[in-house]
Each structure stands twice: as structure tokens, then as C-alpha cells.
Amino acid sequence: MTKRRAHLLRTRGRTTATAVATTAVAVLLAGCGGGADGGQPQGTPNASAEPCGVADSLVFANGAGPSTLDPGTIDQSASTYIQPAYEPLIRRDQDGEYVPALATEWGYVGEGNTTFQLTLRDGVTFADGGELTAQGVVDHFTYLQQAGGSSSALLAGWTFTVDGPMQLTIQMAAPNPILEELLSQDWVIGMVISPVALQDPSELGTTTAGAGQYVLDPARTVAGDTYVYTANPDYWDPSAVHYDELTIRVIANPNSLLSAMQTGEVDAGIGDFTTASAARGAGLQVAAQPTVWQGLGLFDRAGSISAPLADQRVRQAINYAIDREAVTTALYAGDGVATSEIALPGSDDFNEDTADRYAYDPDEARRLLAEAGYPDGFTLDVLSTDFASIGTAGQAVAGQLEQVGITVNLVQEEVNSYITDLFSASYPAAAVGLGSPPVHISATLAVAPTGPFNPFRTEDAELADLYTQAAAAAPEERTALNQQIVARVQELAWFAPVTFTPVYYYGSTTTGGLVVSEKNRLLDPVDLFSTEC
Numbered sequence: 001m002t003k004r005r006a007h008l009l010r011t012r013g014r015t016t017a018t019a020v021a022t023t024a025v026a027v028l029l030a031g032c033g034g035g036a037d038g039g040q041p042q043g044t045p046n047a048s049a050e051p052c053g054v055a056d057s058l059v060f061a062n063g064a065g066p067s068t069l070d071p072g073t074i075d076q077s078a079s080t081y082i083q084p085a086y087e088p089l090i091r092r093d094q095d096g097e098y099v100p101a102l103a104t105e106w107g108y109v110g111e112g113n114t115t116f117q118l119t120l121r122d123g124v125t126f127a128d129g130g131e132l133t134a135q136g137v138v139d140h141f142t143y144l145q146q147a148g149g150s151s152s153a154l155l156a157g158w159t160f161t162v163d164g165p166m167q168l169t170i171q172m173a174a175p176n177p178i179l180e181e182l183l184s185q186d187w188v189i190g191m192v193i194s195p196v197a198l199q200d201p202s203e204l205g206t207t208t209a210g211a212g213q214y215v216l217d218p219a220r221t222v223a224g225d226t227y228v229y230t231a232n233p234d235y236w237d238p239s240a241v242h243y244d245e246l247t248i249r250v251i252a253n254p255n256s257l258l259s260a261m262q263t264g265e266v267d268a269g270i271g272d273f274t275t276a277s278a279a280r281g282a283g284l285q286v287a288a289q290p291t292v293w294q295g296l297g298l299f300d301r302a303g304s305i306s307a308p309l310a311d312q313r314v315r316q317a318i319n320y321a322i323d324r325e326a327v328t329t330a331l332y333a334g335d336g337v338a339t340s341e342i343a344l345p346g347s348d349d350f351n352e353d354t355a356d357r358y359a360y361d362p363d364e365a366r367r368l369l370a371e372a373g374y375p376d377g378f379t380l381d382v383l384s385t386d387f388a389s390i391g392t393a394g395q396a397v398a399g400q401l402e403q404v405g406i407t408v409n410l411v412q413e414e415v416n417s418y419i420t421d422l423f424s425a426s427y428p429a430a431a432v433g434l435g436s437p438p439v440h441i442s443a444t445l446a447v448a449p450t451g452p453f454n455p456f457r458t459e460d461a462e463l464a465d466l467y468t469q470a471a472a473a474a475p476e477e478r479t480a481l482n483q484q485i486v487a488r489v490q491e492l493a494w495f496a497p498v499t500f501t502p503v504y505y506y507g508s509t510t511t512g513g514l515v516v517s518e519k520n521r522l523l524d525p526v527d528l529f530s531t532e533c
Helices: 009-023 026-030 077-079 134-147 254-262 276-281 314-320 323-334 362-371 391-402 415-422 441-446 461-474 475-490
Strands: 055-062 089-094 098-100 103-108 116-119 160-166 167-171 214-217 224-233 243-250 268-270 283-298 376-384 406-412 429-434 495-507
Touching: 055 224, 055 254, 098 103, 103 134, 116 134, 134 160, 134 167, 254 268, 254 276, 276 283, 276 495, 283 314, 283 391, 314 362, 314 495, 323 391, 323 495, 376 391, 376 415, 391 406, 391 429, 415 429, 429 441, 441 461, 441 475, 461 475
Parallel strands: 055 243, 055 268, 376 406, 376 429
Antiparallel strands: 089 098, 103 116, 116 167, 160 167, 214 224, 224 243, 268 495, 283 429, 283 495
16 A cells, blocks of 8 residues: 545536535635645744743634534634644644654555545544544544535545444545545544544534544633633643643734734734734744735636637736736735746646746737737726735736736625625636645636636636546656646636735744745644743
């Protein structure tokens, strides 16, 4: 068994697309894990520090709270609130490597990436006294499949076999090459629920029943505001518990979050590009990892609403008209990365050979527009929203497109209307902010004809063939195929990516473990520690 190791694109797209529609773009916005070959950590002064021991408490701030704590129905974007209490089957460490957690061995069986076997850790108990067994993990997966939450679609078509007390096999209906990723703490489905709690899951929305480092204290928790967790005395690896108590506070306003950090009310938290400069000026630690690409989705590729977009030359002209370096510098002052690809520079999926395909060239943009029959340009309606700063890059490039004759009519909507109109193909183009998960996920979400970010159901036979090959390929072959997918999407100009925007994390001067990189882009609060006890 190796440690890492067809359906058509439209079939797989149907599965994951449902998950994203349910979570209202949260999965892609989160960016999730990695799939990179390394990259320099976006470190802080304490990046190489060591824990002082077990400190009293950590207060971590997040901009939005969860609607529930039930792993079966929680939104993927709110997984920060269950990460402290639920141990994953496989853990992604801060170097981006997959290491044992509840599972000690795992891997694909045979070829084709459809069968995956796990061997579990002996002697693990959950906070409610339940015991870890293979049957319990199968019951956990079955509960998630039936709960109807955003994670259920990720398990569609999965069946399970208990091979022994501590061993199970997952059989998938279609190739899935990223099981390590999906079973890590970056995704809800790998965070195993106690078999005791599953006997009556009605309490899971307000309590926790995992085998993680911490246990929620419901008596001191105020839903939507403050979530208090105490150290789990029975956690299988006591050296990984860095605090007696961990609190997550919901602070929606970025300026209020910064103020709370400056006054010492909060030790660490998720920052924002609008306060990053002030945070650095205040002496806080700031880690910034480019994760979410902002730009335009050129969705109406058949020209049903906007005839010009049916011509590939027009979509390419839009890409040539954008000065990505200027926009990235103006908006993110060195923290962002200019891009015309949907894959993050530095990741395995990034295609170095086509990185400069759309180098800024307004003259080429005008030439292509004239060749396509639009020498005087045209007007393009672009859906946009302020949510998560999605519309920022769209506003920035509107002026650049006007210089080549394209008048952008930005239609600003609040996030729920934006999601509805985007997914229902109401506009020919939209300002988008999409995360950078592995190509297997991003392709099903944004490239497959059933994907929510392909609302006009565009198909391309070459992309479908590449995807089918990549899904079943061994790791050493899959990287090249993924890069070909990225290059093909770029050639077709289905999107006009502009910049990979950073996810910011702030930390006090005594907080350690504030490290992210291309390979591990999202911070898990349980990895933080104090340098002074």
C-alpha cells in the first residue's frame, strides 16, 4: 500500500458542486489546504520559537461565528470552531506534511484512486468516554452522509468496509486523488465524532464530542459571541496541548479586532488587508499568505447574454488589458501575488511555462477586440459584492478595461443576492474571489459543466479528458496533468484572475506558531502556543 496515491468531469462536478452551493462559496473562499511542494513560510518573529510549556489561556478572534457546532451540518467555513475539539484522521502539520492523528497508516489500494484503506490508533478515547474503532469511524461517515450538511456531498458514492477492529476501507464511486487532504483537519469530514454521541446526535449543535485537544464548555459559551474550550485531559498526545483554556471570540469588525489585540484582550486572530499595515505598525506579528485569487469570472462563454464573450479572442483581450502587477501593488502592498492562473504560484499545480501568458499588453487587447469585430469595444455587466472584499479587484480593473474600450457596469449586490444571481446565470460576468484548493476540487467547482462557478454550463472536451486522467493518476503523473488543466483554462480565458490575495493572521508578541506557507495556507488555532508561561 502506498502512502499517497473514469468518470467524466460532469459526473464528478455534480458531487462537489452541491457542497459549494450549500456553503454559499465558503469552501472556495477558505482556500483550504495545499498541494504544494514547499514554499517559504510566511513567518513572524516567533516562527522558530518553542512553547514555554502549557500556558493558562489563548484568546483567538474570528470574524464570523458558526450557525451550529454539529460536524454533520456545520458550514465548512466555520470549521475553526470545531477544530479544537475534534481530532482528524490525518493531520496536516505546519510544514504542510500529512502526519498520523487518529489514523496511523493510510493509503490507496491498487490503481485508479478509488479504494483507500485506514489503520486506526489503538487506545484513543473520546471526551465523552467513547472508544475509537473502525466501526465507529464508519458510523461517523454514515452520519455525515445522511445529515444533509455541506460535507455530505463530498462523501457521495462512498461505501465502507470494516476490515478489523481498527482497520477500514473506503470505496469511492469515482476516482478521488486527494483523500489525505479531505481527511485532514482542513475539512470537516475527517473530524471524527464519538460513537456515544452518535447514538443521540441532537446535542451536537451546542456541545462537542470529539477526541481533540480541547472540549467545549457549554456553560461559559455564548453562541455567536464567545466559545470557551478547556484542555482535554485524555488527549492521546499531551505534548500537543499548549493551553489550559482556549477561547474563540467573534469580532466581525476588523478595526475592533485590531483594537482588541492592541489592548491585550485577544492574543491572535484572523486579520484583514484593511488593518494589516496598522497591525504591523502596532508591533503585532503579522503572517500573510496569498490564498484567494480575485478577478473576473467570464461566465457567458456562449454569448447568450453578452455576445462578445462568446469569442475567445475577446476573453483573451480582457486578460491582456489588465495590469496585474499594478493592481496587486496598489491593493496589497507586497502581500499579494499577481496571477493570470487559477493555481497559486509555488504550488504543484502552478504552470510555470504559462505564467506570463497574459503579460500586460493593452495594444494586444485592442488588436484582439478589433479582430473579433469590436474595434470600439462594448459594455459588460459584471456582478459584484463587498462580501470578503470580492469586488475589490473588479473595481480596480474596470478603469483598465475602459482604456481598451470595454465599459464595465458593476452591479453591486449583498452577498446572498450575489450568490443567487451568480449561480443562476443572471449575469454574463462576475467579480469573484476563489480559493486555491487542489485542482481536483477547483476544477469540479469552477470548470465542470455542473459546477456552481460554471453557471452557463460551458463544456470543453480537452478539459474533461485531462480531468478524468488526473483523477485516476498516480501522484508522479497527476502533477503534470493538473498543470495542463490550469494552462487549458488559461488559454480558453474562462476567467481573468488578477491577484492572489492574502489571508492575514495576527499574533501578540508572546504568541508562537503563527506560521503559514504555500503548502499550509490556513492556520489551526491548536498549533498556537505561548513563548512565556
